[in-house]
Amino acid sequence: MLRLTSVAAGYRGDPVVRDVSVDVPAGGWLAIIGPNGAGKSTLLKAVAGLVHATGTIEVADRATHELSARERARLIGYSPQTPTLPEGMSVTDYVLLGRTPHLGTLARESRTDLEVVAGVLARLDLRGLAGRALTTLSGGERQRAVLARVLAQQAGLLLLDEPTTGLDIGHAQALLELVDRLRTEDGTTVVSTLHDLTFAAQYADRLLLLAEGGVVASGKPAEVLTPELLAKHYDADVEVLETSGGEIVIAPVRRRPAELDG
Numbered sequence: 219m220l221r222l223t224s225v226a227a228g229y230r231g232d233p234v235v236r237d238v239s240v241d242v243p244a245g246g247w248l249a250i251i252g253p254n255g256a257g258k259s260t261l262l263k264a265v266a267g268l269v270h271a272t273g274t275i276e277v278a279d280r281a282t283h284e285l286s287a288r289e290r291a292r293l294i295g296y297s298p299q300t301p302t303l304p305e306g307m308s309v310t311d312y313v314l315l316g317r318t319p320h321l322g323t324l325a326r327e328s329r330t331d332l333e334v335v336a337g338v339l340a341r342l343d344l345r346g347l348a349g350r351a352l353t354t355l356s357g358g359e360r361q362r363a364v365l366a367r368v369l370a371q372q373a374g375l376l377l378l379d380e381p382t383t384g385l386d387i388g389h390a391q392a393l394l395e396l397v398d399r400l401r402t403e404d405g406t407t408v409v410s411t412l413h414d415l416t417f418a419a420q421y422a423d424r425l426l427l428l429a430e431g432g433v434v435a436s437g438k439p440a441e442v443l444t445p446e447l448l449a450k451h452y453d454a455d456v457e458v459l460e461t462s463g464g465e466i467v468i469a470p471v472r473r474r475p476a477e478l479d480g
């Protein structure tokens with residue numbers, strides 16, 4: 219569904235990510251991980267067509283630079299890390315914007331559009347906030363509204379930049395479960411950046427670890443999330459644990475002065 223070949227991307231001619239090649243099959247979930255400033259958001263923006271890139275980016279076997287704006291919007295849904303939200307717009311109207319690529323020539327929303335929006339609002343626990351102005355929402359509520367908009371778009375490829383930022387643990391799990399259901403039921407392909415490595419381990423089927431703009435590891439979560447790689451690239455002290463159900467947990471380890479001394 220998504221194929222990157224030797225992709226470099228950056229700002230004003232300066233590449234901040236280099237030589238990225240990766241394949242994500244339909245229904246796959248790739249999490250891009252890495253320390254601050256590694257180039258994760260830039261890579262996602264390159265796929266969304268928002269920053270200049272070289273190399274080849276193909277979605278559903280079509281080079282993205284050949285897609286019209288409407289084709290791109292039908293194929294690719296992108297939710298940014300820090301979106302600009304229109305002043306005064308209600309949650310429902312904002313989420314309806316996600317349906318724009320599907321509207322006919324009269325640009326009137328159909329019953330289907332309204333049903334899709336209602337369904338997404340319900341699944342993201344936003345029904346009670348549907349009539350509220352976006353700007354009056356809390357940080358986590360806004361984040362859910364932004365995700366609701368991109369989910370209402372029903373694109374085959376979802377690009378989610380730090381989707382769980384600002385969400386409490388329950389809402390974060392509900393969101394990731396919802397995305398996972400789209401993946402298994404509709405074959406939606408997901409590429410997300412994720413700082414929470416436990417969520418990355420539990421939800422993505424492949425990880426791409428970026429450091430200083432380059433790919434330093436890629437593979438299944440258990441192959442990439444090793445204490446050695448995390449120490450090397452994040453300068454982090456962690457243990458990789460397992461839940462009773464066999465799910466990976468990345469736990470930070472605090473070394474007390476006494477332990478460090480001896």
Ligand SMILES: Nc1ncnc2c1ncn2[C@@H]1O[C@H](COP(=O)(O)OP(=O)(O)OP(=O)(O)O)[C@@H](O)[C@H]1O
Binds near residue numbers: 252256
């Ligand atoms: N609009 C921009 N103009 C110039 N440089 C930028 C721009 N946006 C990001 N950068 C730089 O590109 C590099 C990669 O940034 P990017 O946002 O892709 O990192 P990231 O891995 O997503 O980081 P974080 O985990 O902190 O969100 C950083 O050095 C950043 O300062």
